[in-house]
Amino acid sequence: MRILATLALAACCLLAPGHPAAPLRAAEPEGATGREDRPALVAPKTMVVAANPHAVDAGLEMLRAGGSAVDAAVAVQMVLGLVEPQSSGIGGGAFLLHWSQDAKRVRSYDGRETAPAAARATRFLGADGTPLSPRDAIVGGRPVGVPGLLRMLELAHREHGRLPWARLFEPAIRLAEGGFAVSPRLHRLLDRERDLGADAMARQLFYTADDHARPVGERIVNAEYAATLRAIAAGGADVFYRGAIAEDLVRAVRRHPNAGDLTLEDLAAYSALEREPMCGAYRDRRICGMGPPSSGGIGVLQLLGILERSPFAQALPQSAQALHWFAEAGRLVYADRLRYVADPAFVPQPVAGLLEPDYLAARARLLGERSMGRAQAGEPRGAAAMSDAAEYALAGTSHISIVDERGDAVAMTTTIEDGFGSRIMVRGFLLNNQLTDFAFVPEVGGRPVANRVEAGKRPRSSMSPTFVFDSDGSLQIVAGSPGGTAIINYVAKALVAMLDWEMDAQTAVALPNFGSRNGPTEIERGSAYSALIP
Template sequence: MMSRCLARLGAGIVAFLLPVALTAAPALAQEETGVISRAAPEPATYSGGSAAPATATRQMVVTAHPLASRAGLNALRDGGSAVDAAIAAQMVLGLVEPQSSGIGGGAFLLHWDAQTGAVTTWDGRETAPAAARPDRFLSPDGTPQRWPDMVPGGLSVGVPGTLAMLYAVHQKHGRLPWARLFDEAILLARHGFGVSSRLSALLSAMGPAAFSPAARDYFFGEDEAGPLLGEVRQNPEYAETLERIAIEGPDAFYRGEIADDIASAVRNAWRNPGDLTAADLAGYTAVERPAVCAPYRLYWVCGMGPPSSGGIAVAMTLAMLERFDLGEVPTPEALHLIGEAENLAFADRDHYVADPDFVAVPEGLLDPGYLAQRSALIDPVRAGGIRDSGTPPGVAEPPTRDTTREAPGTSQITVIDADGNAVSMTTTIESAFGSRLFVRGFLLNNELTDFAFVPDDAGRPVANRVEGGKRPRSSMAPTFVFGPDDRLRMILGSPGGSRIIPYVVKAIVAHLDWGLDPQAAADMFNFGARNGPFEIERISGADDWIAALEALGHAPMKVEMTSGLNIIVVRDGGIEAGSDPRREGMALGD
């Protein structure tokens, strides 16, 4: 199995012009909005799969919004590849779900080439301006600034990478013309789309004062009332921007007038003016990186490597769990084991993982012997508390721990085309509405707040500290799972900040160990640990789980855990898909 997997690594438009009827969104988590929701949370109970998965026989697209899924499916129906569908979907998401992703942000993408059997991964993570220094988020007295104070404005904006990455992947794996992939987003931007319940509620919760003047004008208008559910909203500036990019390619974005406007918006921001320049934009490049692949039981799990910690942490967690029987259904004992493995993985992730172009990330983190030693620290019947990092092979002394906060303003695109090629793309502008800076119809990210605010400890550097040109560490975890026959079995990913890692682990275990279909795996209540308290989703019946976990020595917390898992499972003779009910996604296929 190992040798086969190593060899595999190798190297008609439908326009929606009327408001879209969507179900009411669940209550908004405080971590997404920065304010407390005025609505009581809606329980997301584990039903064992009350909703049936979507099914198809040839191809499938799953995104966080029906219009984006429709754009992706139309690209497939026009003969496009999985990459073409992901690009078309992303352009629509930037319009209809601007709080989560867009061309002003970054992304990681996994691609499976069914013909050659190659997994490739693409890094479109944002980069810090050349002028950025390690003390970027320190007060004059040397103490770290408050994270919420640094999100809005220019200091938090990194050079966007999504467009450059998508163009590079399209050059290798696209079939349709680049310009064709912008058609539906341009049409919707010009003629209007129906505002969803989630977008309306997020804007209402944050209020106009949270946004830059340009963003405030677009989202709230002169009366600052904000859009209501179903209100038709147009964005002609976004249409014009996309038209230029469609015709001229990404150079229209990274050079010339658009780049100048981005740099100007950052440097003249209404809050926290930044130092990003047109030269920073012109110098950006997307990077093709090695996939992180590791076995789990009879399967092989592949994910994104650094600067994302997602692939490494998921692989470490699963490797430490492999010696345990997690049963056929979720139990408190199984949740305990998963949380303990996640604590150990996060302890190492917090110390070691950062941009590999600046920091030597230890290869020994995935060494089987090392992971066996770490797994031996798990007591099957007693919680181990906060964990220290280990010392993987080849490391003399670990750097200091970084507890950087990550917000869940992110989205997941999951695609398989008629030839079996697949894409898992996690795409983000960081927190909800990013930096709240609005340029030419799109929002800019606040990705630099994913760096460590404290750059060193007693003279020892933090791996994820700010440096010019560096990419901040991420937890995004687009993932492929291959079966014992080396055939692609599962395509998945989720938004959720650093909780992405527990969300993806939950979904993999739910499907492979507990036999849940992709919709049931997405539906299932969320839980996990990030080298801190065991967290369990605020669900009906959570108190019973908490009591059982307390008996195992945990101090569990009930929290909002707004995942956005979009999952495709490939079975003999068909495709199944599930989209997270906590968001507004949809799976569409033929």
């Protein structure tokens, strides 16, 4: 257990992805706000890792009260929605992996947002048939999907919770009513933000009378959020999906100048799902992640599987050759991801074919000493005829990793999509703009795009909550990351650093980011790796 907790600490939260070097595209998680190196920490039994110390404290409070990893995750999330509102919250969605030490079983839960019943494939196309501008697509009611977070947490708590549901909300309610100090990170993000202030509630909460971001250290009291959490704590998730909160949410979406079509019926009909986890082998380890509609589990397993069948193992750690093989493998992974991965309720998923050893070996044979440029999708067994469509890459999200005293664990990646989501605030929380994760065009060359918009569909995600098990079956690593479409690369990088390069968790997380999303090779700006750029 000591090894587990040590590795769980930082491998779980890749919280400091940096700038990709010019001329590479910049898509850091919410925009970089700085880098802070931390020492590795060790705990004998329990550990909570999250993006904010208030959230960590809430999780530890639950564990000390005898709560489970899921109990702690709920408490952590409620606080993150208060102190890190730009990244995640009850107006968004999440994916959660759970490990039961007694049952020796991994279970996975899908709280991804869904498109409203009125959604059509042309949602993000203008009158002339071309994709909307980024601002028209991102800000407002149009990109808001049905939030799934609370239904998912309710489902996971029903299965794995130990403390009463209402108890889990107490730390966030106390902090919302008592106030929290604006962090340097939140201040910088608010200062850069140009659309959030158009929302009256958000402007009053986060900005001064002269429209400047509230300064570092100033206390923010969010009484509306506290009242919302009190209602949910007392009445369960139904309070959110039916009744006054739902009515306010729908009204805000439909009355925005860039209006959406969310309805009360959409909210009432939402269900979180338990899905089969996506598990596979890498060297002598077993790795488990989320299946579709997340591309994270497939992507991480594919990337590692291709590396295992490439010259990567012979390259010196952190060498130009090692980074080259990693980036080239990423091109192949992201090509397959773009073409095939989508909501399995709408599009048959060639999961088995994408992970077959022979297919991975064939893909690995495409790697060479020189870059292949833009990779083409493969033809795995079971794949339908689909077309590629460019995706709009937004970066945001947060990650939570927890191990409780029983050895049970949670890896949960949670998001409202872009930083500050749709920029619509309702009852103290922000709404997602998750529907921008759909492809903006429904077909290309007469063939459908797998990730096209459809009513009730869940958009593809890159969120990659991950468990790694040792050769004896014991849980070794609890991992995950923010970072939009780059999450797959971030998580795979940390796993390679720990499993192949024998780094400790903190060193692996602090390692500069690198890889390719089937575009330019991306290297963290200002890092030692920058010297490798020709």
